[in-house]
Amino acid sequence: MFYYVILPLALLVIAYKIIFSSKTQRYNLPPSPPHSLPIIGHHRLIKPPVHRLFNRLAKTHGPIFYLRLGTRRAVVISSSALAKECFTGQNDVVVSNRPRFLTSKYIAYNYTTIATTPYGDHWRNLRKICSLEIVSSKRLANFFHIRKEEIHRMLTRLSRDALVNNEVELESLFYDLTFNNIVRMVTGKVYYGEDASDKAEADTFKKLISYITSTSGARHPGEYLPLLKIFGRSFEKKVKAVGEAMDAILQRLLDECRGNKDGNTMVNHLLSLQQQDPEYYSEVTIKGLMLGIMFAASETSAVTIEWAMASLLNQPELLEKLKSEIDEKIGQDRLIDESDIQNLPYLQNVVSETLRLFPAAPLLVPRLTVEDIKIGGYDVPRDTMVMVNAWSIHRDPELWTEPERFNPDRFNGGGGEGEKDDVRMLIAFGSGRRMCPGAGLALKIVTLALGSLVQCFDWGRVNGEKIDMTEGPEMAMRKVVPLRAMCQLRPIMNKLITDSKV
Known part of the structure; x- marks a missing residue:
């Protein structure tokens, strides 16, 4: 029995090493961490939070390094110059595909959504639809009243909570704000608040999104090690079940919009386009667009608002400076x-x-090379996963003064071409052809929400203790400890919030 198990495994290791070596020996690959093991490669090194691990590896091996993750090749880029090299000109086309993960197959309609589909005509059409029909300036302006109403809803809820107990929990508040805002824009449905229509469905929807971000393909070992797929399919079954549950919700929302022909929503607009071109605007295409915008803009916006408030609470002088700007420019009457x-x-x-x-x-969203390419003078073979460590680039001392310090004043004045603290060096939404199409919407939600919170309430830390800023391992970088703070209504705002109609 021993030989029946050991001998095939030994032969598999030898064959794997010969085949893999023959594929890579002709390339001038980037530096790589030592001791890559047979079959699993460097996968044993991968421990969350991965962006911090990659930052440490970059300090040893340089701004571009190579990893073998099971059967997949990967390069990690931690330099603004090399990221720019990837995302400009012809290189941006070559580094334009997406890796194929089980989450993309079963949840993103077999790799057909705007975030997961291969670069080509279908992706260009989806991008055009998003740019012109969903997140254009005109369309976003049409939905301004929704953003305003949802901000007022959040302020009213927060004021009621603060009157009962000055210590408030903010994470769920921010998630409800961004989720309600996006779902209303897309479908017209209100999930949270006094006129909520289906809280059970909303909670299920949010749990599904949370599961997707915590088990994305870039994190699960089964995506890199075929043996795990052969001997155990529990992960695949669970992802498939999540995809089916998500599709059921999206289909119900789509059917509800179809039944409300007078609705002024993104889905109603897409349904009108479906009447003109039913073959292209299929049910799957529309549901994929719904999934993309709701997934991309809800959780990431909530995460950003929470980090902003946590950072300001840890530096009260910055919070006061922001409050003073708002009071001076806006006043206290509106x-x-x-x-x-x-x-x-x-x-x-x-x-x-x-x-x-x-x-x-x-780490942005991983890309995949469609042909051999050179980056930083090194060969990057076809079908190599390219990960850009935005977290590391944003903390590069060559680009930023005191990079670990939260200092909004760094963006005042300077930051010209080639200088430090240039806001154009930010790549939080990606760059190039596959940059996040919902960046403009996310910025509108985050900025208005943050300004409203600071204008309407006085804030403090619970028991004066510093806010825990530890980040979690998920794809969307959430705080490990949900944000709690002391909150009091500002007297001048009391009547305004009470009289605001949600």
Whole structure:
């Protein structure tokens, strides 16, 4: 029995090493950590949070290094210059595909959503639909009233909570805000609040999104080690079940919008396009677009608001500075509006600094090379996964003054071409052709929400203790410890919030 097990495994290891070596020996690959093991490669090194691990490896092996993760090749880029090399010109086309993971297969409609589909005509059509029909300036302006109403809903709920207990929990508040906002824009449905229609469905929807972010393909070993797929399919079965549950919710939402022909939602707009071109605007295409915008813009926006508030609470002088700017520019007779943001540079700087230190997707979304390419003078073979460590780039001392310090003032004045602290060096939403199409929407939600919170309430730390800033291992970089804070209504805002109609 011993030989029946050991001999095949030994032969498999030898064959794997010969085949893999023959594929890589002709390439001038980037530096690589030592002791890559047969079959699993460097996978034993991967421990969360992965962006911090990759940052440490970059300090040893340089701004581009090579990993073998089971059957997959990968390079990790931790340099702004090399990231720019990837995301500009012809290179951006070559590094434009997506790796194929089980989550993309079973949840993203067999790799057909805008985030997961291969680069080509289908992706270009989806991008065009998003840019012109979903997140264009005109479409976002049409939904301004939703963003405003959801901000007011959040403020009203927070004021009621604060009157009962000055210590408030903020994570769930921010998630409800962003989730309600996106779902209303896409389908017109209200999931949270006094006029909520289906809280059970909403809770299920949020749990599914949370599961997807915590078990993305880039994290699960079964995606890299075929043997794990052969001997155990529990992960695949669970992902498939999640995909079926998500599809059921999206289909119900789609059917509800179809039944409400007078609705002014993103889905209703897509359904009108379906009547003109039913072959292209299929049910799967529309559900994929729904999934993409709701997945991308809800959790990442909530995460960013929470990190911003946590950072300000840890530096009360910065919180006071932001409050002073809002009081001076807006006054105390009305609530902040989206049109005010352009006149609030410090508020914009706080958001930019939050995105710098706490990018919601610290490794962005992995890409895949479609042909052999050179990056930084090294060969990167076809079908290599390319991961850009935005978290590391955003903390590079060559680019940023005191990079570990939360300092919104770094964006005042300087930061010209080639200088430190240039806001254009931020890549929190990616770069190039496959940059996140919902970046503009996310910034509107985050900036207005943060400004409203600071304008309407006085904030403090619970028992004066520093906020725990430890980040979790998920794809969307959440705080490990949900944010709690002391909250009091500002007297001048009391009547305004009470009278605001949600």
